[in-house]
Amino acid sequence: MTSTFPNVSITTERLVLRPLEEDDIPALAEMLNDELTGAWTDVPQPFTEDDARTWITEYAPTERAAGRGIDLAVAEFLTQRLVGVVQLGRTDWHVRSAELSYIVAPWARGEGYAAEAALATAQWLFGEQKFERIELRTAADNTASQRVAQKIGCISEGVLRNACIAHVRTEGGHWTDVRTDFIVWSLLPEDLDGVGEELADLGGFTSFSNWN
Numbered sequence: 001m002t003s004t005f006p007n008v009s010i011t012t013e014r015l016v017l018r019p020l021e022e023d024d025i026p027a028l029a030e031m032l033n034d035e036l037t038g039a040w041t042d043v044p045q046p047f048t049e050d051d052a053r054t055w056i057t058e059y060a061p062t063e064r065a066a067g068r069g070i071d072l073a074v075a076e077f078l079t080q081r082l083v084g085v086v087q088l089g090r091t092d093w094h095v096r097s098a099e100l101s102y103i104v105a106p107w108a109r110g111e112g113y114a115a116e117a118a119l120a121t122a123q124w125l126f127g128e129q130k131f132e133r134i135e136l137r138t139a140a141d142n143t144a145s146q147r148v149a150q151k152i153g154c155i156s157e158g159v160l161r162n163a164c165i166a167h168v169r170t171e172g173g174h175w176t177d178v179r180t181d182f183i184v185w186s187l188l189p190e191d192l193d194g195v196g197e198e199l200a201d202l203g204g205f206t207s208f209s210n211w212n
Contacts, residue, residue, distance in 0.1 A: 003093040005070040005129070012120050015113065017072040017086060020056045024073055027082040028052040031105040038175060039167050040142050041103065045175055067091060069098060074117045083108035086117050088125065090135075097133035098125065100187075102148065109144075115151040119195060122152060126189040133188055139164045140181040153195040154185035 010017040020028070031037075032047040044051060060071040069089035075082050084104040091098040100121060104114045125131045136154055138145040149156075160182040167175045 004067045005064055005088070005091075007064075008070075008072075008124065008128075010072070010120050010124050011077065012116055014077055015083075015116055015120065016075045016077050016080070017117060017120060018075065020060055020071055020073045020085070022053070022056055024056060024082055025049050025052045028056070028073075028085070031082060031084075032103070034106050035169075036106070036144075037103055040139055040145065041101075042165070043103075045167075063089070067093060072117075072121070074102075074104075074113065083111075083113050084117060086121050088121065095133065096129075096131045097135065098131060099135045099137065101136070102145075114145075114148045118148060119152045119192070122187055122192060126192065133186060136185040136187070137164070137182045138185065139166050140183060141166070146183065149185045151195075152187065153191040154187045155191065157184045157186050159183055 007019050008017075009019075026049060029047055029049045029052040032043050032052070033045070037043050037047075038045040055071075063069050063071065069087060069091050072086045073082055074084035074086055082105070084102060087101045088098040089101070100118060102114050102118055122134055125134060134154075136145075136149050137160070138149060140159070162179050162181060164180045164182040165177050166180050168178050170176050
């Protein structure tokens with residue numbers, strides 16, 4: 001029998017992580033039509049509202065039902081504005097491991113939301129779901145994503161040479177693929193000791209409230 005993640009809502013002092021909803025379609029489409037998202041992810045560009053609808057109504061439910069992962073909307077607690085998406089994928093239920101990725105809207109960057117959402121997801125995955133390992137892969141030049149991995153306590157395990165496809169704009173304005181390296185990071189339950197307090201001390205975010 002395939003294991004699956006539950007439909008879950010996770011709260012922090014500033015954020016709510018919850019299942020994607022059809023009401024998120026316009027905001028998701030707007031958020032993902034972004035140069036950095038196009039450069040470092042495989043999100044199609046341009047990303048239309050039809051693409052957003054397919055992701056929310058077809059792709060995300062299928063991934064969860066098949067036990068491969070879960071996609072969570074990241075919204076501001078007070079305004080409910082969509083500021084990002086967190087994904088767990090490549091889930092191995094026997095090993096109890098999953099790969100974590102995150103996307104933050106252009107207007108929400110610099111607020112510490114990616115680290116806050118990623119840490120909340122890791123706390124839930126290790127605590128409620130009893131997982132033992134989270135893996136992250138960041139493109140060699142994606143320093144912003146690497147900073148998030150470091151902030152939440154990840155350990156760099158090495159480099160997968162020439163294993164990543166990034167994207168750059170041509171002179172004609174089209175996207176083209178370029179090869180680069182992946183940096184592989186891991187996070188284990190014991191790596192989280194004190195991470196929340198350290199981020200709070202740095203002004204990243206305040207302590208977590210109760211999980212839903």
